[in-house]
Amino acid sequence: MKxxxxxxxxxxxxxxxxxxxxxxxxxxxxxxTNRESSPAGTPNAPTHYIRRAKEEAHTDNMVTAxxxxxxxxxxxxxxxxxLTAGLICYLLLRRERSGHEKE
Amino acid sequence: MRRNExxxxxxxxxxxxxxxxxxxxxxxxxxxxxxxxxxxQGGTLLAASVILLRLSLGSELGQSQFPRRLGTPLAxxxxxxxxxxxxxxxxxxxxxxxxxxxxxxxxxxxxxxWGILSVEIGVGLAVMAxxxxxxxxxxxxxPDA
Numbered sequence: 036m037k038x039x040x041x042x043x044x045x046x047x048x049x050x051x052x053x054x055x056x057x058x059x060x061x062x063x064x065x066x067x068t069n070r071e072s073s074p075a076g077t078p079n080a081p082t083h084y085i086r087r088a089k090e091e092a093h094t095d096n097m098v099t100a101x102x103x104x105x106x107x108x109x110x111x112x113x114x115x116x117x118l119t120a121g122l123i124c125y126l127l128l129r130r131e132r133s134g135h136e137k138e
Numbered sequence: 139m140r141r142n143e144x145x146x147x148x149x150x151x152x153x154x155x156x157x158x159x160x161x162x163x164x165x166x167x168x169x170x171x172x173x174x175x176x177x178x179q180g181g182t183l184l185a186a187s188v189i190l191l192r193l194s195l196g197s198e199l200g201q202s203q204f205p206r207r208l209g210t211p212l213a214x215x216x217x218x219x220x221x222x223x224x225x226x227x228x229x230x231x232x233x234x235x236x237x238x239x240x241x242x243x244x245x246x247x248x249x250x251x252w253g254i255l256s257v258e259i260g261v262g263l264a265v266m267a268x269x270x271x272x273x274x275x276x277x278x279x280x281p282d283a
Binding site: 100128 | 170171172173174175176177178209210213214216217220221224235237245247248250251253254257258260261264265267268271272275276278
């Protein structure tokens with residue numbers, strides 16, 4: 036059973052490494068994601084961001100402009116998730132103590 | 139955190155280092171427009187400085203810097219700043235979170251820049267407060283905490 040586990044693990048590792056060799060190189064101008072337009076002929080979103088982020092958002096850091104402006108809803112959701120995690124810790128961990136105080 | 143003995147070296151060094159970590163956290167939040175950084179990273183650094191003081195001085199002395207009861211309200215305030223920025227844009231005639239409609243400045247691109255900053259401040263506040271609040275929650279009920 037243990038040998039089977041190791042075998043599955045090694046096979047999965049091999050599969051992942053094989054898949055990773057198919058990735059385009061970093062900064063490869065000819066890969067699909069880095070092209071100016073998608074295979075269907077529509078313009079890619081990154082092209083717009085790289086060309087226009089500076090003038091549209093007056094922000095030098097493209098990543099900040101994308102995170103907080105173009106993808107503002109996404110960041111809003113992330114922040115809400117963090118608040119929820121904090122509130123759940125509050126509910127789970129503090130309840131016990133108030134129960135003790137009542138006793 | 140249980141303290142076995144008073145160690146003046148740890149107390150001194152952590153009190154000396156904590157303000158600089160906090161300053162760097164503020165820098166990371168406010169300089170996120172020009173260099174790598176932003177609300178999440180800066181908020182984590184701010185929380186690190188607060189938690190460092192709690193670890194070294196004990197939670198009781200650490201309370202004087204950032205009281206335990208402030209954690210959840212400040213986190214909610216941070217999220218409210220984000221939602222408030224979005225709602226302000228909505229009320230002033232734009233779409234939700236369209237900072238171009240908030241009159242921070244006369245020029246539309248500058249308005250977006252200021253909108254990003256206000257959103258990042260909200261994120262930083264919420265992340266810092268939540269991290270410190272989780273630390274406090276975990277220590278709740280610990281003797282000599």
